[in-house]
Amino acid sequence: MIFYPLLSAVGQSLYSAESRLDENGFVVDREVFVGLENYAEIFVGAQSERFYNALANTTFFTVVSVALETVIGVAFALMMNRAFRGRAFLRAAVLVPWAIPTAVSGLLWRWMFQADGIVNALSGSQVLWTAEGMAAQAAVIIAEVWKTSPFIGLLVLAGLQIIPEEVYEAAKLDGASAWKQFWAITLPLVKPALMVAVLFRLLDALRMFDLPFVLVGPRKESVETLSILAWDSANQLQYGAASAFSIVLLLYVSVIVYMFVRLLGADIFQSDATRPQSSRRRRAVSPAPRPAAHHQEETR
Amino acid sequence: MRQRRPNRFATLSALAIGVLTMTACGGPSDSTAASAPEELSGRGPITYVSSPDSSGAAQETIEAWNAAHPEEPVEWIELPLDADQQRQQMIQNAQIESDAYTVLNLDVVWTSEFAANRWVEPLPVEELPLDGMIDATVEAATYADQQFAVPYYTDGALLYGRSDLLEAAGVQMPTTWEAMEQACAAVLELPEAEGMSCYAGQFDKNEGLTVNFSEAAASAGGALYDADGQPSVDTPETLDALNFLVDGFESGMIPQEAVTFQEEQGRQAFQDGDLVFLRNWPYIYNPLSAQDGSSQVAGKFTVAPIPGQDGPGVSTLGGRNLAISSSAENKATALDFITFFVSQEQERARLELSSRAPVYSALFEDQEIVSALPYLPTLLQSVESAQPRPKAVQYGAATAAIQDAVYAAITGKQTPEESLAGLQIQLEELAN
Numbered sequence: 001m002i003f004y005p006l007l008s009a010v011g012q013s014l015y016s017a018e019s020r021l022d023e024n025g026f027v028v029d030r031e032v033f034v035g036l037e038n039y040a041e042i043f044v045g046a047q048s049e050r051f052y053n054a055l056a057n058t059t060f061f062t063v064v065s066v067a068l069e070t071v072i073g074v075a076f077a078l079m080m081n082r083a084f085r086g087r088a089f090l091r092a093a094v095l096v097p098w099a100i101p102t103a104v105s106g107l108l109w110r111w112m113f114q115a116d117g118i119v120n121a122l123s124g125s126q127v128l129w130t131a132e133g134m135a136a137q138a139a140v141i142i143a144e145v146w147k148t149s150p151f152i153g154l155l156v157l158a159g160l161q162i163i164p165e166e167v168y169e170a171a172k173l174d175g176a177s178a179w180k181q182f183w184a185i186t187l188p189l190v191k192p193a194l195m196v197a198v199l200f201r202l203l204d205a206l207r208m209f210d211l212p213f214v215l216v217g218p219r220k221e222s223v224e225t226l227s228i229l230a231w232d233s234a235n236q237l238q239y240g241a242a243s244a245f246s247i248v249l250l251l252y253v254s255v256i257v258y259m260f261v262r263l264l265g266a267d268i269f270q271s272d273a274t275r276p277q278s279s280r281r282r283r284a285v286s287p288a289p290r291p292a293a294h295h296q297e298e299t300r
Numbered sequence: 301m302r303q304r305r306p307n308r309f310a311t312l313s314a315l316a317i318g319v320l321t322m323t324a325c326g327g328p329s330d331s332t333a334a335s336a337p338e339e340l341s342g343r344g345p346i347t348y349v350s351s352p353d354s355s356g357a358a359q360e361t362i363e364a365w366n367a368a369h370p371e372e373p374v375e376w377i378e379l380p381l382d383a384d385q386q387r388q389q390m391i392q393n394a395q396i397e398s399d400a401y402t403v404l405n406l407d408v409v410w411t412s413e414f415a416a417n418r419w420v421e422p423l424p425v426e427e428l429p430l431d432g433m434i435d436a437t438v439e440a441a442t443y444a445d446q447q448f449a450v451p452y453y454t455d456g457a458l459l460y461g462r463s464d465l466l467e468a469a470g471v472q473m474p475t476t477w478e479a480m481e482q483a484c485a486a487v488l489e490l491p492e493a494e495g496m497s498c499y500a501g502q503f504d505k506n507e508g509l510t511v512n513f514s515e516a517a518a519s520a521g522g523a524l525y526d527a528d529g530q531p532s533v534d535t536p537e538t539l540d541a542l543n544f545l546v547d548g549f550e551s552g553m554i555p556q557e558a559v560t561f562q563e564e565q566g567r568q569a570f571q572d573g574d575l576v577f578l579r580n581w582p583y584i585y586n587p588l589s590a591q592d593g594s595s596q597v598a599g600k601f602t603v604a605p606i607p608g609q610d611g612p613g614v615s616t617l618g619g620r621n622l623a624i625s626s627s628a629e630n631k632a633t634a635l636d637f638i639t640f641f642v643s644q645e646q647e648r649a650r651l652e653l654s655s656r657a658p659v660y661s662a663l664f665e666d667q668e669i670v671s672a673l674p675y676l677p678t679l680l681q682s683v684e685s686a687q688p689r690p691k692a693v694q695y696g697a698a699t700a701a702i703q704d705a706v707y708a709a710i711t712g713k714q715t716p717e718e719s720l721a722g723l724q725i726q727l728e729e730l731a732n
């Protein structure tokens with residue numbers, strides 16, 4: 001079930017539909033085996049300019065939006081983790097952007113970013129957000145961050161809630177400032193949850209399709225992502241090229257995720273290595289050394 | 301319904317085996333073009349595959365047919381609203397040679413592609429109710445001198461103008477681009493026209509841009525494809541057409557935000573009183589006339605054929621055609637159903653619910669109908685002189701290339717000369 005579509009796409013990417021018109025104007029077409037020609041087209045051939053542009057856009061969107069989402073999501077989680085009136089309401093409210101289907105939120109933002117939309121009305125400017133260029137990229141990133149920060153926020157919140165309160169109490173006794181507590185306790189302990197959240201977001205963002213497609217439109221140079229490129233080829237019935245684009249996207253996603261997991265994996269193993277030693281029993285006796293050990297590790 | 305399934309799966313699995321063993325064959329189909337179409341045979345249940353019809357008018361026609369033909373019922377298969385998705389689903393159906401779809405509701409611009417790939421059947425002209433239909437619509441349903449589809453409804457461009465302001469400035473609805481510019485100059489002098497812009501169409505990067513550019517080209521005496529079907533975009537006429545748009549944006553005659561306008565954004569701008577003139581389709585006539593306060597221009601606008609370089613412009617032809625899928629069964633029933641569906645009686649009956657323009661010119665002059673849809677006489681003028689969009693077999697790729705080139709020119713990325721020269725090369729590659 002997993003491999004058939006994959007293999008079929010790989011097979012398809014080695015073919016190209018060759019069609020011509022006969023003397024009466026009717027299409028004569030055949031599927032021709034072209035080997036790696038579809039891939040050559042992508043990397044050095046006629047499609048390469050569009051491909052590298054889409055690759056750059058995809059990477060740019062992923063890096064910028066995931067970075068912003070992480071910062072905003074963590075900030076949200078910290079706020080929601082405090083006890084205050086209306087916390088339950090805030091938690092529910094924060095989920096709304098995540099719950100809306102992407103295509104629908106794309107439409108919502110499209111209305112807001114329209115030339116006569118509310119964004120221009122409130123800022124008193126005349127920016128054409130849905131045309132081309134930096135403004136269009138900014139529009140996509142704003143909508144993406146709005147939509148997916150809650151996801152990171154909630155996963156991090158789950159991570160925060162399992163940090164035992166006594167760790168903070170001990171830190172307070174030691175006279176650690178709030179900022180130091182965050183860096184030395186909160187962040188290291190919440191890191192596994194945060195990393196999983198970021199990994200999921202990376203996977204998602206690299207395949208970004210609906211938001212730029214709905215918000216700005218297909219075949220707009222400044223927001224064309226690899227997924228949109230693959231869709232566009234399929235729409236022109238060039239299934240070979242479309243499969244090749246998808247395979248390249250798959251490889252790209254795999255490489256990025258592999259690199260991420262390698263970096264993060266090494267980290268996880270290290271913190272795991274220290275964890276069994278500072279087992280529950282020892283922590284109950286003296287909770288203070290653990291955050292300190294972590295602190296050293298982080299700043300090393 | 302039931303016996304169709306195994307058949308479809310058989311085709312699918314045959315296809316899958318074909319892919320797996322990587323035997324990529326599929327020789328040319330026998331070409332019997334220009335000869336008489338084969339007789340369509342088989343009677344029984346069929347399907348009608350179409351975009352949704354929110355008016356409910358098409359549903360009534362189908363119910364009327366089903367009541368009269370209980371042995372040959374028609375089942376409606378509703379496709380998504382998005383035209384690209386409709387096209388893709390129909391093509392997939394054709395590629396796996398499924399008999400799930402019988403009668404296809406095709407956009408006029410897809411007709412050539414479906415005909416050239418033999419995804420739809422050639423139809424016997426003498427059995428179709430083509431008499432009395434507007435010539436341009438019948439012509440748009442032909443390919444290689446054969447009738448592959450029958451017009452269902454039609455669409456053409458209208459120029460909407462602010463009659464109140466034109467009257468106050470003492471000018472007429474323009475018939476040329478130059479007259480439109482002068483009319484704007486006069487209107488924008490008026491104190492009540494402060495902050496308004498002159499003209500807009502659909503200039504966002506989608507099908508609307510192809511429509512607007514090919515209209516401008518035809519209105520300047522050119523054409524995107526010549527009579528032999530060869531691309532002809534690198535000509536003085538099409539350059540005039542592109543310059544009309546590019547200069548319009550530069551001079552401010554067309555507001556900058558119009559590069560984000562599809563049909564609806566333009567309607568909104570006109571309806572809010574931001575535009576003196578707007579090129580759009582007839583469907584916006586009703587919302588513009590709304591008396592519930594949503595429209596600021598109700599009763600203050602009029603329609604005319606679109607303007608051109610030296611005289612009235614040439615509209616693009618829009619609308620839908622019906623055709624019979626080649627891989628379907630019960631094609632004789634399908635032909636009868638199409639004949640019934642597009643008959644003048646049914647077209648007339650549907651007008652009670654739907655404002656889609658019929659394809660019979662007689663209905664455009666019917667007093668009763670015109671009093672309900674007052675734009676019809678103007679639309680008839682527009683449609684009668686309309687040009688179909690390029691009859692390109694690879695229409696999807698052609699329209700994408702046209703949009704890329706025109707958008708690059710109107711956003712200042714390329715000069716008009718550069719973009720047309722590049723477009724000519726691209727379209728030539730697609731044409732052979």
